[in-house]
Amino acid sequence: MKKRKLIASILAASMLVGLLAGCADNSSGGNETPSGGGETTPVEESQEPSGGETVDWANFTIDPAQIPQEKLDTTLYLAVSVRGLENPYIATINDGMHLFAEYLDSIGQKYEMQVLDSQGDSAKEVDNMRQFAAKANGNAIAYADPNEDTIAYSLAEAMAESGGFLGTAWNKPADVGPADLTPNWVIHTSPDNVVNGYNIAKALFESMGGSGKIFVVEGLLGNTANNNRVAGLEKALEEYPDIEVVAQDTGNWNTDEALTLVETWLTQYPDVGGIWCANDNMVTGAMQALDAAGLLGQVGVCGVDANTDVVAAIAEGNATATVSSNGYLQGGYTLAICYAAWTGLLDVEALPAEYREFATPTVLIDSPEAAKEWQAYEPDFDFSRPFDCRVAD
């Protein structure tokens, strides 16, 4: 008897819940229509002015006065989708979002911020993005650094399904791009790694007086960023014929592996003049090996990423050069462009291809002075001009 009663009460409870859930569903369904409708109209409106003459996209400006009050009063969800906030570079991307949030405060936009941390798990990054987009129900803008290039499309698709706007950075497969998911996949940007690889190589060779032996520590083989940086190095090598590469191998982006490689090579070539590394984690390893051999400060080392310890080493004269990708700029401006798309001020469909995929500027740190300047760097951006972050071809 008691058992039956219990079953009956559970059933009754579930019906009640069903009713409640039904109500909740209705209420959210009710919310969907006006915001969805509000979203499409301004986009159509903004097509009219752009239809006529050519638009000066480089000077495209977000004019807060043109943003419908309805949009300003809607809660906009901002996110950066990254792996591991403990990485100092990744943390600057999050800082970029906070800078952009200050801009939103200044124009009176209602918003909520979130960090989607994938912890280096691609499937989790896509799941996070799906749930974030679903939660925002179309009122979402995000910056995503795809954990692997393979998931870039899935991330954009997750956003597109709910009508939000996404900008990706660094990794994506060559055969897909923002044009495949217009308007929701707004942009894809990346610092120019060929230029980065070239610039640090040049700084290294100059510090060596233009001749001598070097070691090359590559990142993960086959990785796009590594290939491009090495291509930049090769370009610089052509310009400096007296520089000789005596050892070249991969340290897999890893401090430990770079340490082991450089230690081994130093026993064979104690007269080495410089070490070119594809990233700063490996510079740290190389510097440890040099330190153990008593060569720290005598042999030039360069890398990419502007890790805090490497910048400090440059300031002290123990390393030669590094490049900052300026995460503040990447995070902040990507959100600014997506915001312009969400408000309807920016017509993504009319945006030419070179404004959908472009390179973002980097900062070369190649002297103790430059390093000290970078350590004191306070980013200050004008987000009302979102395409200021684009390096013109």
Next chain:
Amino acid sequence: MTTKTSLAAKNRGGVRENIMKYFSFSAIIILVVALSLTQENWLGTTNLSNLLRDTAPLMIMSAGMTMVLLFGSIDLSMGAVCSVSNVTYVHFILAFQDVFVSPWIASVLGMLVSLAFGLGSGIALGLIHVKLKVPSFIASLGFMSLWQSVALLITQNPESVPKAMWETIEWYKVSFGVLGLPLVFALIIIVLFYCITRFTPSGRAIFAIGGNERTARVAGMNVDRTKLIVFAVNGVLAALAGIFLAANLRSSAPTIGDAFTLKIVAACALGGTSLAGGKGSELGTILGVFTVAIIENGMNFIGVDAYSQNVVFGIFVLLAIAITVDRRVRGQIVK
């Protein structure tokens, strides 16, 4: 006096049984109510269709694991088998996309190769367990380590399904309202298994083996054959889940299955399947899977950070199993 106490005891037992039976059911209700009241768009169509599509791989693997648990064994290698199948499928497509006239041929062949691998790995595990008398826990742990490495040997870097092949995986995104096609597949599989374990003699043998394997043997059941078949089916299901994940992400990842191992066991346990064997139901597993999925989805929705999520999840699983475990047997020994 005596009747009263025995009645009270009986009632207590009844309540306990109900808690056990309806734990995940009530957990789902509480979670759904709490999330829909506090999170505005949680019951929105986008989130519901996410939830009702992406649960499919977990559902498929839990369907298989339930049967393994029912006869008192465990298969910890499912996640790793899923990873290998996942990378094999995409690798095959990439290698043979230009060989065949239609992308469909490459895609279907790739699926068959992956499923065949799953079958093979299941049979291998079954044989080692049944013939060499190695406990399933340690045998599957060995296979887990083995297949994890094999997946990484096939490809260290995730690979994309090329754009020309996308049409062959579009089926994954098909949905009926908010109910996705993958979940329909998964539900058909799990209901089929429910019917087999309930209504066919060979299916019921699974319960008998789990209840008391010695008795089952004495009663003339072919215990070894039953176990072998279940392990083989389990391998195929894990491989199928790997293909689903590849279609979902349009790419492969050699470590994609690792996170599933705990989730599968948790879903089965939450669904009321006893880890000691002999008790449980495939239908309960459906509830268990949804409990796990809603907890995960809800935490992402609220914005619980990634590191704390694992803490919350672990505590929930421990609590759930502590509440639902059957402690009525006097002098029970827990190993």
